[in-house]
Amino acid sequence: MTHSSSPTTGLLFALVSASLYGFNIVYARIASFAGASGSAIVVYRVFLMLVLVGIVAAVMRGSLKAAREERGTLILLGVATAFVGICYLSSVAYIPVTVAAVVFYTFPILIVLASPFVEGTKLTPSLLGVVAVATLGVALVVGPAFGDLDWRGLALAFGASIATAIQFFAAARCRRTGVMAKTFWIHVLVLPTAALISLAAGQLAPPSSLAAAPFAVTMTIGGYVFGFVLQFLALGRITAVAAxxxxxxxxxxxxxxxxxxxxxxxxxxxxxxxxxxxxxxxANVVLEQRRPKGAPLVPIAD
Incomplete structure (x- = not known):
């Protein structure tokens, strides 16, 4: 795959992944109305992801071995992925969901601001303008009414934002390890973390509890599984800033x-x-297409 076609494919993967995550949230809400615990869904969808990856690896005789030079990055990626869920889920116990969403979606700004130090990306006025417009758009869509907010909720939501930025940078640098192996080892780290949170919250219900809303649960888990795979396919093709x-x-x-x-x-x-x-x-697609064809997607660290 050439550098010229790879970013376009990556942008498409990222767009579909983001859309699946968007639908995933809605069906998770429907499932909660029927009594299916959100935290229980998280635990079982991570467990299902591990089972599916194991089956696919066995059928296709695929390797789950991580590239030796990327094992440290994979650990960072797994921990960051776990913290995204932990912080974001916990933040809504103190502040409204819409407020948490606005604070959480500051991560594109964090990615752009950190990119000169992490990826060596040059900050241009056009790129900063695109980020500003996108962030303003997100704020208008979720439309929160800010009032007296608990600092703990704001700190947790911002922590999720920081963890997401780390996740994007780590995933963009983890290119030699296959998507299958990457997905497997990330969820090996996420599963015990999610289970401990559910136990602490007293919401780790048996799998039968998911039968309360079978279609909504299926859509929630399916959206996560396919969205996650496409996310890491995308991050192997485009920069963390673009993603x-x-x-x-x-x-x-x-x-x-x-x-x-x-x-x-x-x-x-x-x-x-x-x-x-x-x-x-x-606008971002246009800027990405103008990137020099011979330029690496992510500079290789010395």
Whole structure:
């Protein structure tokens, strides 16, 4: 695969992945209405991911061996992935979900600001402008009303944002280890973490509890599984900066899906926010296509 075609494929993978995550959130909410615990779904979907990867690896005789030089990066990636879920899930115990979402989606800004130090990316006015527009769009879509907010919730949501930025950078540098092996070892680290959180919250229900909303649970787990695989296929083809901006579509898709599936009405302000995010994504695609064809996707560290 050439460098010229790889970024385009990566952008498409990232866009589909973000959309699946957006739908995943909506169906997780439907499942919760039926009594299926969200934390239990997390545990069982991670367990299912491990089983599926094991089956696919056995059938295809694929290797689950991590590249020796990337094992440290994989550990960082697994820990960061676990912290994304831990911090984001915990933040909503102290602040409204919409506020947590806005704070969480500051991670594209963090990626751009850190990219000169991590990837050697040059910060251009056009790139900074795209990030600013995308972030504003996300804020308009989720439309929170800020009031008296608990600092613990804000700190946890911002912690999830930092962990996500680390996740994107680590995944973009983990290119020699196959997606199958990468997915397996990440979830080996995530599973015990998710299980401990569920036990501590008293919500680790038996698998039979998921039968309360079979379709919604299936859509939630399916959206996560396919979205996760596509996310790491994308991060092997595009920069963390480009991926961070593309993933701003997730809350937009969630808002639209909520309106269509849950009959939640979108306000004109939310529609305007969605238009800003989509405009920023199109601008980012143009900037990505202008990147020199011979330039590496991620500079190799000395």
């Amino acid at each position: 961070g901006i593309i993933y701003c579509t997730e809350p937009v898709v969630a808002a639209i899906a909520s309106a269509l599936i849950l009959d939640e009405v979108l306000s004109p302000l939310q529609m305007a926010g969605g238009a800003l995010v989509l405009g920023a994504i199109m």
